[in-house]
Amino acid sequence: xxxxxxxxxxxxxxxxxxxxxxxxxxxxxxxxxxxxxxxxxxxxxxxxxxxxxxxxxxxxxxxxxxxxxxxxxxxxxxxxxxxxxxxxxxxxxxxxxxxxxxxxxxxxxxxxxxxxxxxxxxxxxxxxxxxxxxxxxxxxxxxxxxxxxxxxxxxxxxxxxxxxxxxxxxxxxxxxxxxxxxxxxxxxxxxxxxxxxxxxxxxxxxxxxxxxxxxxxxxxxxxxxxxxxxxxxxxxxxxxxxxxxxxxxxxxxxxxxxxxxxxxxxxxxxxxxxxxxxxxxxxxxxxxxxxxxxxxxxxxxxxxxxxxxxxxxxxxxxxxxxxxxxxxxxxxxxxxxxxxxxxxxxxxxxxxxxxxxxxxxxxxxxxxxxxxxxxxxxxxxxxxxxxxxxxxxxxxxxxxxxxxxxxxxxxxxxxxxxxxxxxxxxxxxxxxxxxxxxxxxxxxxxxxxxxxxxxxxxxxxxxxxxxxxxxxxxxxxxxxxxxxxxxxxxxxxxxxxxxxxxxxxxxxxxxxxxxxxxxxxxxxxxxxxxxxxxxxxxxxxxxxxxxxxxxxxxxxxxxxxxxxxxxxxxxxxxxxxxxxxxxxxxxxxxxxxxxxxxxxxxxxxxxxxxxxxxxxxxxxxxxxxxxxxxxxxxxxxxxxxxxxxxxxxxxxxxxxxxxxxxxxxxxxxxxxxxxxxxxxxxxxxxxxxxxxxxxxxxxxxxxxxxxxxxxxxxxxxxxxxxxxxxxxxxxxxxxxxxxxxxxxxxxxxxxxxxxxxxxxxxxxxxxxxxxxxxxxxxxxxxxxxxxxxxxxxxxxxxxxxxxxxxx
Numbered sequence: 001x002x003x004x005x006x007x008x009x010x011x012x013x014x015x016x017x018x019x020x021x022x023x024x025x026x027x028x029x030x031x032x033x034x035x036x037x038x039x040x041x042x043x044x045x046x047x048x049x050x051x052x053x054x055x056x057x058x059x060x061x062x063x064x065x066x067x068x069x070x071x072x073x074x075x076x077x078x079x080x081x082x083x084x085x086x087x088x089x090x091x092x093x094x095x096x097x098x099x100x101x102x103x104x105x106x107x108x109x110x111x112x113x114x115x116x117x118x119x120x121x122x123x124x125x126x127x128x129x130x131x132x133x134x135x136x137x138x139x140x141x142x143x144x145x146x147x148x149x150x151x152x153x154x155x156x157x158x159x160x161x162x163x164x165x166x167x168x169x170x171x172x173x174x175x176x177x178x179x180x181x182x183x184x185x186x187x188x189x190x191x192x193x194x195x196x197x198x199x200x201x202x203x204x205x206x207x208x209x210x211x212x213x214x215x216x217x218x219x220x221x222x223x224x225x226x227x228x229x230x231x232x233x234x235x236x237x238x239x240x241x242x243x244x245x246x247x248x249x250x251x252x253x254x255x256x257x258x259x260x261x262x263x264x265x266x267x268x269x270x271x272x273x274x275x276x277x278x279x280x281x282x283x284x285x286x287x288x289x290x291x292x293x294x295x296x297x298x299x300x301x302x303x304x305x306x307x308x309x310x311x312x313x314x315x316x317x318x319x320x321x322x323x324x325x326x327x328x329x330x331x332x333x334x335x336x337x338x339x340x341x342x343x344x345x346x347x348x349x350x351x352x353x354x355x356x357x358x359x360x361x362x363x364x365x366x367x368x369x370x371x372x373x374x375x376x377x378x379x380x381x382x383x384x385x386x387x388x389x390x391x392x393x394x395x396x397x398x399x400x401x402x403x404x405x406x407x408x409x410x411x412x413x414x415x416x417x418x419x420x421x422x423x424x425x426x427x428x429x430x431x432x433x434x435x436x437x438x439x440x441x442x443x444x445x446x447x448x449x450x451x452x453x454x455x456x457x458x459x460x461x462x463x464x465x466x467x468x469x470x471x472x473x474x475x476x477x478x479x480x481x482x483x484x485x486x487x488x489x490x491x492x493x494x495x496x497x498x499x500x501x502x503x504x505x506x507x508x509x510x511x512x513x514x515x516x517x518x519x520x521x522x523x524x525x526x527x528x529x530x531x532x533x534x535x536x537x538x539x540x541x542x543x544x545x546x547x548x549x550x551x552x553x554x555x556x557x558x559x560x561x562x563x564x565x566x567x568x569x570x571x572x573x574x575x576x577x578x579x580x581x582x583x584x585x586x587x588x589x590x591x592x593x594x595x596x597x598x599x600x601x602x603x604x605x606x607x608x609x610x611x612x613x614x615x616x617x618x619x620x621x622x623x624x625x626x627x628x629x630x631x632x633x634x635x636x637x638x639x640x641x642x643x644x645x646x647x648x649x650x651x652x653x654x655x656x657x658x659x660x661x662x663x664x665x666x667x668x669x670x671x672x673x674x675x676x677x678x679x680x681x682x683x684x685x686x687x688x689x690x691x692x693x694x695x696x697x698x699x700x701x702x703x704x705x706x707x708x709x710x711x712x713x714x715x716x717x718x719x720x721x722x723x724x725x726x727x728x729x730x731x732x733x734x735x736x737x738x739x740x741x742x743x744x745x746x747x748x749x750x751x752x753x754x755x756x757x758x759x760x761x762x763x764x765x766x767x768x769x770x771x772x773x774x775x776x777x778x779x780x781x782x783x784x785x786x787x788x789x790x791x792x793x794x795x796x797x798x799x800x801x802x803x804x805x806x807x
Contacts, residue, residue, distance in 0.1 A: 026067055026068060026069040026070075026096075026443070026500075027067070027068050027093070027095065027096070027097050027101070027102055028065050028066070028067050028068075028101050028102070028443070028498065029044055029058070029060075029065065029066050029067075029068060029078060029080075029101075029102045029104060030060075030064055030065045030101060030102070030103050030104070031044070031060050031064050031065075031080055031082065031104050031105075031106060032064060032103055032104070032105050032106070033085065033105070033106055033107070033108065033126070034105070034106075034107055034108065037064075037126065037133060037203075038060070038064020038065065039060060039064050039082050039085065039106060039126065040060055040064060040126075040127040040601070040604060041059055041060060041082070041127070041552070041601055041603060041604025041605075042059070042060040042064070042080055042081065042082035042085075042106070042604075043057065043058075043059060043080065043081045043082065043549070044057065044058040044059070044060065044066050044068075044078060044079075044080050044104075045057050045078065045079045045080075045081075046058070046068055046076060046077075046078055047076065047077045047078070047079070047090075048072065048074065048075075048076055049074060049075055049076075054079075055070075056068065056070075057549045058546075058549070059546055059548075059549055059550065059552065065498065065503075066546070067498065067499065067500045067501075068095075069500060070095065072095075073095055073096060074094075074095060075092065075093075075094060075095075076092070076093055076094075076095045077090045077091065077092045077093075078090065078091045078093070078102065078104065079091075080104045080106060082106055082604070085106040085107065085108060086106060086107045086108075088104050088105070088106055091104055124138040124139060124651075124661050124691060124693070125155065125649075125651055125661055127601075127604065127607070131205045131206065131207050132155065132156075132205070132206040132207075132208075133203050133204070133205055133206075134150075134154050134155075134203060134204040134205075134206070135202075135203055136150055136198055136201045136202065136203065136204060137199075137202075139153070139691060139703065139705065139729075142198045142744075145198045145744075145746065145777065146193065146194045146196060146197065146198060146252070147193045147194075147196040147197075147198055147200075147201060147225060148163070148190065148193035148194040148196075149194075149198070149746070150198045150201070150204065151165060151193065151204065151223065152707070153689060153691075153705060153707055153727070154204060154206065154689070155206075155649060155661075155662075155663035155689045156168045156169075156206065156647065156663060156665050156687065156689070157206070157223070158687050158707075158709050158712075160714060160720065160754070163189070163190030163194075164714070165223065166220060166714065167206060167208065167220040167221055167223065168208055168220060168221075168611065168645060168647060168665055168667075169643060169645050169665050169666075169667035169669075169685065169687065170219055170220035170221075170595075170613055170643055170645075170667075171219065171220060171619070171714050172218060172219040172220055172562040172591075172619065173218055173219075173220045173221060173222065173223050174210075174214075174215065174217050174218030174221070174222045174223070175189060175193075175222075175223050175225070176222060176223070176224040176225065177224075177225045177227065178224075178225070178226060178227055179224060179226075180375070180393075181215070184397070185565045188369070188399075191336065191338070191369070192334075192336075196271065196273075196310075196312070197240065197242065197252040197253070197254045197271050197273060198252075199238075199240035199242065199252070199254045199779070199781060200227050200228060200240075200254045200256065200269060200271055201225055201226065201227055201228070202226050202227060202228045203226040204223065204224070204225055204226070205222070205223070205224035205225075205226065206221070206222075206223055207221050207222040207223075207224065208220070208221040208556070208595075208597065208611075209221065209540070209542065209556030209557075209558060209595065209597065210222050210540070210558075211494055211505060211507050211540055211542070212448075212492040212493070212494045212507025212508055212509040212538070212539075212540050213436065213448055213450060213492055213494065213507070215452075215490070215511075216490075216509055216511055216536070216538040216559070216560055216561045217560070217561060217562060217563060218560055218562065219560050219561075219562050219591065219593040219595070219613070219615060227256075227269060227314075228256050228269075233260050233261065234259070234260065234261070234785060235257070235258070235259050235784075235785050236257075236258045236259075236783075236784065236785030237255070237256050237257040237258060237783070237784055237785055238254070238255070238256045238781060238782070238783050238784075239254075239255050239781065239782050239784075240252075240253065240254045240255075240779065240780070240781040240782075241253050241779070241780050241781075242777060242778070242779040242780075243777070243778050243779075244275075244775045244776065244777040244778070245775060245776055245777075246772040246773070246774055246775035246776075247278060247772050248275070248276035248277060248278065248305075248772055249274070249275065249276055250274075250275040250276075250277075250772075250775060250777070251273065251274045251275060252271070252272075252273045252275070253271070253272045253273070254269075254270070254271045254272075255268075255269075255270045255271075256268070256269050256270075257269075258785075263319055263320040263321070264317060264318070264319055264320075265317070265318040265319075265320075266315075266316070266317050267314075267315070267316055267317075267318075268313075268314070268315045269312075269313070269314045269315075270311075270312070270313050270314075271310065271311070271312040271313075272310070272311055273308070273309070273310040274307075274308070274309055275307075275308050276305065276306070276307050276308070276772075277305070277306055277308070277771060277772045278303065278304065278305045278306075278771065278772050279302075279303075279304045279305075279769060279770075279771055280302075280303055280769070280770045280771070281300075281301075281302040281303075281304070281767065281768075281769050282300070282301050282302075282767065282768045283298075283300040283302075283765055283766065283767040283768075284297065284298075284299055284300070284765065284766045284767075285297065285298040285299075285300070285579075285631070285763060285764070285765040286763060286764050286765075287762065287763045288762050288763065288764075289762075290762070293351070294351045295351065296348060296349065296350065296351065296356070297348075297349040297351075297353075298346055298347070298348060298349070298579060299346070299347040299349060300344060300345070300346045300347075300579075301344070301345045301346075302342060302343070302344040302345075303342065303343050303344075304340055304341070304342035304343075304363075305340060305341055305342075306338050306339065306340030306341075306365070307338070307339050307340070308336070308337070308338045309336070309337050309338075310334070310335070310336045311334065311335045311336075312332070312333070312334045312335075313331075313332065313333050313334075314330060314331070314332040314333075315330065315331055315332075316328060316329060316330030316331065316375075317329055317330075323381075324380055324381040324382075325378070325379070325380045325381070326378060326379050326380075327377070327378040328375075328376075328377045328378065329374075329375065329376050329377075330373075330374075330375045331372070331373065331374055331375075332371075332372070332373045332375075333370075333371060333372045333373070334369065334370070334371040335369075335370055335371075336367075336368070336369040337366075337367065337368050337369075338365070338366075338367040338368075339365070339366050339367075340364070340365040340367075341362075341363065341364050341365075342361075342362070342363040342364075342365070343360075343361070343362055343363075344359075344360070344361040344363070345358065345359070345360055346358065346359040346360075346361070346579060347359075357409055357410060358409070358410050359407060359408070359409050359579075360407070360408045360410075361405055361406065361407050361408075362405075362406045363403070363404065363405045363406075364402075364403070364404045365401070365402070365403050366400075366401075366402040367399075367400070367401050367402075368399070368400045368401075369397065369398070369399050369400075370397070370398045370399075371395070371396070371397050371398075372395070372396050373393065373394070373395040373396075374393070374394045374395075375391065375392070375393050376391070376392045377389070377390065377391040377392070378390055384440075385439055385440040385441075386437070386438070386439045386440075387437070387438045387439075388435065388436070388437050388438075389435070389436050390433070390434070390435045390436075391432075391433065391434050391435075392432070392433045393430070393431070393432045393433070394429075394430070394431055395428075395429070395430045396427075396428065396429050396430075397426070397427070397428040397429075398425075398426075398427055399424075399425070399426040399427075399428075400423075400424075400425055401422075401423075401424040401425075401426075402421075402422070402423055402424075403421060403422040403423075403424070403575065404419070404420075404421040404422075405419065405420050405421070405575060406418075406419045407419070418466070418467065419466070419467035420464060420465065420466050420467065420475060420575070421464070421465050421467075421472070422462060422463065422464045422465075422478070422575065423461075423462070423463045423464075424460070424461070424462045424463075424572075425460070425461045425462075426458065426459070426460045426461075426567070427458065427459045427460075428456070428457070428458045428459075428566070429456070429457045429458075430454065430455070430456050430457075431454065431455045432452065432453070432454035432455075433452070433453055433454075434450060434451065434452035434453075435450060435451055435452075436448070436449075436450040437449050437450060444497055444498050444499050445495065445496070445497050445498075446495070446496040446497075447493070447494070447495050447496075448492075448493065448494045448495075448496070448507075449491075449492065449493040449494075450491070450492055450493075451489075451490070451491045452488075452489070452490045452491075453487075453488070453489045453490075454487070454488050455485075455486070455487055456484075456485070456486040456487075456566065457484070457485050458482075458483070458484040458485075458566050458567075459482075459483055460480075460481070460482045460483075460484075460567065460570055460572065461480070461481045461482075462478070462479060462480045462481075462482075462572050462573075463479050464478040464479045464573075464575075474522075474523070476522045476523050476524040476525065477524060477573075478572075478573045478575070479522055480519065480570065480571065480572040480573070481519070481520040481522075482517065482518070482519050482520075482570040482571070482572060482584075483517070483518040483519075483520070484515065484516070484517045484518075484566055484569060484570070485515065485516050486513070486514070486515040486516075486566070487513070487514045487515070488511060488512065488513050488514075489511070489512045490509060490510060490511040490512070491509070491510050492507060492508065492509040492510070493507065493508060494506065494507030494508070494540075495507075501545055501546035501547075502543075502544070502545055502546075503542075503543070503544040503545075504541075504542065504543045504544070505540075505541065505542040505543075506539075506540075506541050506542075507539070507540045507541070508537060508538070508539050508540075509537070509538040509539075509540070510535070510536070510537055510538070511535070511536050511538065511561070512533075512534075512535050513532075513533065513534055513535075513536075513563070513590075514531070514532070514533040515531065515532055515533075515569075516529065516530070516531040517529065517530050517531070517569055517570070517586055519570075519571060519586070530586050530587075534590075536559075536561060536592075537559075538558065538559045538560065538561070539558065539559055540556075540557070540558035540559070541555075541556070541557050541558065542554065542555070542556050543555050550602055550603045551600065551601065551602050552600070552601045553598070553599070553600050553601075554598075554599045554601075555596070555597070555598050555599075556595075556596065556597050556599075557594075557595065557596040557597075558594075558595055558596075559592065559593070559594050559595075560592070560593045560595060561590050561591070561592055561593075562590060562591045562593075562619060563590045564585075564588040564589075564590070564619075564635070567584065568584055568585060568588055568634070568635050569584060569585065569586050569588055570584040570586070571583065571584045571585065571586050572584045573632075579630055579631065580630070580631055580632070580633075581626070581630055581631075581632040581633075582632065582633060582634065583632045583633070583634045584634060585622075585634045585635060585636045587636070588635060588636055588637065589617050589637050590617065591615055591616065591617040591618055591619050591637065592615070592616050592617065593613055593614065593615040593616075594613070594614045595611070595612070595613045596611065596612050596613075597609050597610065597611035597612075597645075598610045598611075604651075605650060605651050605652060606648075606649075606650050607647075607648070607649045607650075608646070608647070608648050608649075609645070609646065609647045609648075610645070610646055611643075611644070611645040611646070611647075612642075612643070612644055612645070613641075613642070613643040613645075614640070614641075614642055615640065615641040615642075615643070616640055617637040617639075618637065618638055618639055618640055618641040618671065618673065618716075619635060619636075619637065619638075620635070620636070620637075620638040620671075620673065620714075620715045620716040620717070621633050621634070621635055621715040621716075621717070621718060622634050622635065622636045622638070622716075622717070623717050623718075623758055623759075623760050624760070624761075625760060625761070625762065625763065631760060631763065631765075638671075638673030638716045639671070639672045639673030639716075640670075640671075640672050640673070641669060641670065641671050641672075642669070642670040643667055643668075643669050643670075644667065644668040644669075645665060645666065645667045645668075646665075646666050647663060647664065647665040647666070648663070648664050649661075649662065649663035649664075650662055650663075656695070657694060657695040657696075658692065658693070658694050658695075659692075659693045660690070660691070660692055661690070661691045661693075662688070662689065662690040662691070663688070663689050664686060664687070664688045665686070665687045665688075666684070666685070666686050667684070667685050667686075667687075668682070668683075668684050669682065669683050669684075669685070669713060670682050671683075671713065671716050673716045681713065681716070683711065683712065683713040683719070684710075685709070685710050685711060685712040685713070686708075686709070686710040687707070687708070687709045687710070687712075688707060688708045688709075689705075689706075689707045690705060690706060690707070691703065691704075691705040692704045692705065699732050699733045699734075700730070700731070700732045701730070701731050701732075702728075702729070702730055703727075703728070703729040703730075703731075704726070704727075704728055704729075705726075705727050705729070706724060706725055706726040706727060707724055707725065708722070708723075708724035709722060709723050709724060710722050717758055717759045717760070718756055718757070718758045718759075719756055719757050720754065720755070720756040721755040721756055721757075723751065723752055723753055723754065723755065724751055724752065725746070725747040725748075725749070725751055725752040725773065726747070726748050726749055726751075727744060727745060727746045727747065727748065728744065728745045728748060729742065729743070729744040729745075730742070730743045730744070731743075735782070738782060738783055738784070739780065739781065739782045739783075740780070740781050741779070741780050742777075742778075742779040742780075742781075743776075743777070743778055743779075744776070744777045744779070745774075745775075745776050745777075746773065746774065746775050746776075746777065747773040747774040747775070748774070750770075750773070750774040752771075752773045752774075753768055753769065753770045754767075754768070754769040754770075755767070755768040755769070
């Protein structure tokens with residue numbers, strides 16, 4: 001492996017190093033906003049001496065930079081403009097300069113420097129270094145919402161009935177919080193994001209083509225949730241209180257505090273949320289004979305409610321040892337509880353539609369999650385051209401889930417009562433460490449390399465019991481004790497080259513994976529084990545070219561992997577109701593994807609992209625029939641998926657009081673696989689997000705936003721019907737700009753339902769899910785201290801493990 005990396009580095013660097021030596025008299029101008037993000041498509045005018053007309057006009061690339069070259073020396077000045085930013089003042093410099101970089105800082109168009117001024121004046125969407133940046137507070141209707149609801153309204157992001165997130169029409173996204181992996185997926189990740197208050201979040205980064213330094217996980221790319229942080233001297237903070245009312249109450253509160261003095265910067269983030277929700281699920285399942293005639297039908301109506309309570313805490317310290325060295329430590333923890341009840345009516349229907357019998361199921365659920373995480377990190381500037389950083393993470397999860405089901409079947413002469421219960425305990429421990437190295441080889445070439453190792457250990461025990469008369473006896477058919485260990489080692493290197501209008505990056509990542517699972521036996525089942533080891537190389541490349549002063553073109557390509565969530569490898573059985581089960585799959589293999597996209601930008605206000613993705617061992621839900629008319633589903637590999645996409649996004653200031661932001665993503669998908677029958681399907685789907693912001697006066701803003709998703713397919717055997725919603729918002733600044741009051745209405749017309757059809761080899765099911773999505777929210781936030789300003793903190797050493805910690 002070491003030889004491969006050396007050959008790759010030398011082969012790529014050699015021509016660039018020789019070319020770079022012939023370059024002279026140039027300077028790179030970088031345009032940066034108040035959050036330390038590079039600004040793409042900014043216009044740079046270069047003036048010679050006291051000239052009134054520019055000698056050159058440049059446009060920044062996705063890295064927020066543009067290269068100025070000239071054989072004429074002397075005094076120059078530069079002016080920079082960008083959409084939704086204040087124009088810069090003239091910056092003067094001597095050319096050739098002693099430094100090869102000139103940084104120009106732009107400020108968002110707000111009436112006050114302090115970020116507590118109304119944030120809708122800040123640009124909702126920005127693009128920087130190949131990322132799409134969503135400024136959460138710039139959207140009024142985000143007040144009082146969860147992070148999951150914010151993602152749901154973000155451009156190119158959609159969420160299915162199980163809470164799975166897709167980006168640009170592609171499933172499997174790696175979720176990070178402050179550059180740090182969440183380590184959980186599936187239901188656990190959905191619960192985390194739905195309980196996290198949006199007022200804690202500063203920005204959301206959408207990265208569709210990550211570089212080699214990121215973990216290779218995530219077919220669709222990465223979503224990085226950046227929380228609010230501050231590095232100003234003294235005490236600074238924010239308090240946010242939100243109350244919402246749908247059918248049930250929703251309360252979310254957040255407190256952020258920073259204290260910086262001397263070499264220490266201390267921070268604290270706390271979130272407290274209470275809410276009650278419901279799920280209204282209707283399903284109509286039809287069973288067929290081998291000849292295709294109707295054998296029976298099952299009409300199911302379920303109503304579930306749950307009360308949720310969430311406490312999350314993050315505290316940490318950054319210590320500036322000297323001008324070159326920084327050390328830091330942080331602790332984060334979460335306590336979450338959910339208590340729910342459910343009632344399900346299932347009517348068995350004869351082929352003529354008459355009721356044969358009725359099943360009434362009453363269920364209860366008591367769920368608890370305890371989480372802790374410790375992170376140690378540091379960075380050292382070796383010299384002006386070299387930097388090294390290191391991280392260590394230790395995390396733990398303890399999950400307890402208590403379930404009970406009481407079933408009563410009635411018919412012409414039948415009345416049967418049965419009860420069962422389950423205790424599901426899960427413990428997860430993750431240890432990860434990484435080191436990264438960056439070197440500026442010359443003015444145009446940057447080299448990066450790194451190494452990471454991680455260990456994951458899980459212990460899952462599901463104990464089910466049946467009521468036999470007055471006694472509870474073990475149900476060995478469903479009970480399960482599953483142990484799982486996984487080890488991943490990875491290394492990467494990349495080279496970035498910039499010269500005049502051209503910017504390019506080439507990277508290679510190597511990952512070695514080994515895992516072992518052990519299902520302990522019981523009275524009916526023998527012990528069983530499985531293990532697997534595999535190696536993968538993940539190349540990635542990025543090329544950007546500035547066509548002229550208003551247009552740029554870029555191409556991204558790379559290989560990605562998605563590993564199954566740990567819990568989905570566990571062959572456990574989870575009861576949804578008497579006739580529906582969820583089951584794990586120990587034979588679940590990783591899926592691999594090749595992705596490529598071509599993007600054109602015009603003035604930074606109109607972005608168009610073409611994309612293609614080829615996925616093998618495609619992840620899909622698998623639906624199969626068991627005995628006693630039970631239908632079960634699991635996740636597994638089904639074959640191939642080809643995804644062709646085109647997206648168009650626009651960010652237009654219609655006039656002084658109205659601004660518009662919108663994006664549409666069209667995908668053509670081809671899925672091929674085998675599940676008892678040969679499945680081959682194609683589908684065309686469209687996802688559209690829009691946001692309109694209206695300035696009523698200097699203190700009051702109105703917002704109308706919404707999204708629409710057409711008929712869509714993510715799983716081989718399931719098709720989702722169209723859905724969408726419209727939201728309204730009103731915001732007013734008070735207390736001399738330090739406070740903001742927001743009133744919003746979400747899903748005004750109550751159209752956001754998950755509806756679809758599922759095909760089985762000898763059955764078909766129609767379903768519709770409605771939740772407490774229509775609500776009115778009242779929010780108030782107050783900022784104290786100096787203005788908020790984002791800083792860069794270590795993202796941690798784990799990149800993929802938390803995402804996969806739960807099914």
